[in-house]
Amino acid sequence: MKTSYREAMREALREALRGDPRVFLMGEDVGRYGGTYAVSKGLLEEFGPERIRDAPLSELGFVGAGIGAALGGMRPIVEVMTVNFSLLALDQIVNTAAALRHMSGGQFSVPLVIRMASGAGRQLAAQHSHSLECWYAHIPGIKVLTPATVEDARGMLAPALADPDPVVIFEHAQLYNLEEELQPAVPVDIASARVRRAGSDVSLIAYGGCLPKTLQAAELLAGMGINAEVVDLRVLRPLDGEAIMASVRKTHRAVIVDEGWRSGSLAAEVMARIVEQAFFDLDAPPLRVCSEEVPMPYARHLEEAALPQAAKIVAAARAVMGKA
Amino acid sequence: MNVAAPPVPYELPLALRLLRDMLRIRRLEERAAELYGAGKIRGFLHLYIGEEAVAVGALHALTPDDAVVATYREHGHALVRGMAMNAIMAEMFGKQEGCSRGRGGSMHLFDAATRFYGGNAIVGGGLPLAVGLALADRMSPNGPRPYPKGTSFGAFPSGQGISCGGQTRQRVTACFFGDGAVAEGAFHESLNLAALWQLPVLFCCENNLYAMGTSLARSESQTDLSVKAAAFKIPTIQADGMDVVAVHDAARAGAAHVREGGGPLFIEFQTYRFRAHSMFDPELYRDKAEVEKWKERGPLHSYTTRLKAHGMLTEEEFLACDAEALAEVEASVTFAEAGTWEPVENLTRDVYSPPPAAAA
Secondary structure, three states: OEEEHHHHHHHHHHHHHHHOOOEEEEEOOOOOOOOOOOOOOOHHHHHHHHHEEEOOOOHHHHHHHHHHHHHOOOEEEEEEEEHHHHHHHHHHHHHHHOOHHHHOOOOOOOOOEEEEEEOOOOOOOOOOOOOOHHHHHOOOOOEEEOOOOHHHHHHOHHHHHHOOOOEEEEEEHHHOOOEEEOOOOOOOOOOOOEEEEOOOOEEEEEOOOHHHHHHHHHHHHHHOOOOEEEEEOOEEEOOOHHHHHHHHHHHOOEEEEEEEEOOOOHHHHHHHHHHHHHHHHOOOOOEEEEEOOOOOOOOHHHHHHHOOOHHHHHHHHHHHOOOO | OOOOOOOOOOOHHHHHHHHHHHHHHHHHHHHHHHHHHOOOOOOOOOOOOOOHHHHHHHHOOOOOOOEEEOOOOOHHHHHHHOOOHHHHHHHHHOOOOOOOOOOOOOOOOOEOOOOEOOOOOOOOOHHHHHHHHHHHHHHOOOOOOOOOOOOOOOEOOOOOEOOOOOOOOOOOEEEEEEHHHHHOHHHHHHHHHHHHOOOOEEEEEEEOOEEOOEEHHHHOOOOOHHHHHHOOOOOEEEEEOOOHHHHHHHHHHHHHHHHHHHOOEEEEEEOOOOOOOOOOOOOOOOOHHHHHHHHOOOHHHHHHHHHHHOOOOOHHHHHHHHHHHHHHHHHHHHHHHHOOOOOHHHOOOOOOOOOHHHHO
C-alpha cells in the first residue's frame, strides 16, 4: 500500500507517543490546527493537550524549554514550523543544546528532537524558502537528518528519539505529498548514507528535497546512455564519508546536488572531502548543482531558475562525463 | 550598619550558615581575582562580590531535589548549592579535576549531583531552560510527589483545562538572571510560557543596576522590573538584595508559593556589584562615590553587625568562621594546583554521548 511522507511522519510520531510516556510534541499549531503541514493532524484528539502542546510564537522560548524538558527527563519532540523561524531559536540550539554536554564535562546530554520544514519550490519568496541544513550540519554536538524517502520519514524518528544527544530533522516541504510503497516497520539507522540507484558512470550525491530531482535526472541520463549512481546522504552530520568515497571510487566522477546556496554549502564540504580522500580516483573535477546566490524570488519562473532542477543535474553529469 | 535591625529571625545554625556561606563566596572570589592576576585563571572571570546575600539567602530556601539555573556570575551559586570548592577552583584553573573537566571554566560550572544546570554565558539563555525543567516536573509520569489535590493549573490555550492528575513532581526550578536579561526576548518568552502553563519556576532577578556597563535607566523604558513580570500575571516580590534575611524570607515565601502549585513567581533582588563586570572592565560608566555608597550596605558587614548586636555572634566566632573560609579556599587552590591537564587526545570527548556499547 502506498503511504505519503506526511502520513509516515505522523505514524512515527504516533508510535513514539504511544510507546513512551516521556515523549511529547510541542510547537506552533501542532494541536488544534493539526500542524502547519498537517503532520500532527489527529494527534491532539488521541494524546491530549499536555502531550500535543500548542506553543505561542516564541521559537527561542519553546525550543529552549524543550532542551530543559529533555534535561528534566522527558523526550520532547519540538516542531519549529519552518527553518526560517528556527533562526529565532538558533541561540538555544547552538549555545545550549549543542554545547551543553561538552561544556559540562559530559554531565548533561540533551535528548531532544527538533523537527522543521525546509526548502523552496512553492513560490513563498525570500523568507519562507530557505535550505539552511548546512548551517546546522556545521555545529558539533548535534546530529542532522534529512529524510528524503517515505521509509526514512517513517523510520528516522525512533532512532532520533533513542539518541542521547540533540537531533535536528529537516523535512523538505516538497516531500510531504510524496507517496511510496512502505514496508511495515523496517528499522532504519541515522548514521549512514544510502545508494538509491546503483550506477557505474557518475555519482550523483544529494539529500532531502533534491533526491527526487536527482533520481529523475538519473533516469534522463540513462536515456542518454549514462548510468548514474544516486547517493542519498540521509545524515548530514555526521557525514558518511565512507559511502561517498565508495561510490566515487567506483564511478570516478561526482556531482553534488544541494538546494543550499553554493558558497559555503554542504555540497562544498562533500566536494572538499572527495578531493581530500579520493582525488586520485577522479577522472574529472567534481561539479556542484546548488541554488543560485539570490534571496528566493517569488515569481515562478525565477524561483525555478534559482533552484537545482533535473535538467541542471543532467547538464552537470554530462559535463563531468566530458559530454557537455 | 543595621544596628537598629531586629534580631535575625532564624535558629542559630541557619543564621550562622548564611554568614559562613557569604564569607566562603567572598574569600573564594577575592582569591580568584588574585589568581587571575597571577595568570592561573584565564578567560572571563565575573565576580559576585557585593551580591553574596542573594545567592546565599535564595539557595538556602531550596531543597536538594530542586533545580538551579544560573548565569556566568555563578561561583557563589555553585558553592552554596553544594558543589565542592575544590571542583570549582580546579575548573577555573582548567584542570580535568574541575567540575566540567576544564571544558567550561568560570562561566560554565555544572553539577548533576546537586541539579545545578550552569553556568550560562548567554544573557537570558538560562530562562527557557528553567521553563523546560519545570515543564518536565509538571509532565513527568514518574513524579513521586503530587501537587495538592484540587490544585488549579489554569486554562490551556485550546480551552481545555489541565488537570495535574496527581502525577507531577513537587519541585521548584530556581532561575537566576540579571537586570540585563530583562531586555532579552528570552525573558519575555520564558515568563509568558511559565505563566501560561503555570510552571513551577522561581524567577530570581538579580538587579545590580548595570547590564555590563549600561545602567538600567539607559536600557529600560520601565525600570520597575516587577511590573514586567506582573504583565504576565506572575506574582512578584521585591526584596533588598543586600540583606540576607530579606532575601531568604522572600525566597522562602516565593519557593513555597511555587511548590504548592501556585505557578511561577518573580522576585527582584535589588543588589549591587562592588567589583567590575569582568576582569577586563575599566569601570568608566559609574562613579566611585556610587560604589562607595553601596558598600556601606555591604551584605557581609551589615549582617555581621546585626548578628553581633543581638548576641548571636562574637568577634572571635566571626574570625573563626573567616579563618575556616580562608582555609577552605587555600585547600582548593592546592587541589587545583595539583590537578592535571586533560590529555589532548581526549579533546573531542563529550561532544556526543558515547555509543551504547562504549557507554556500558
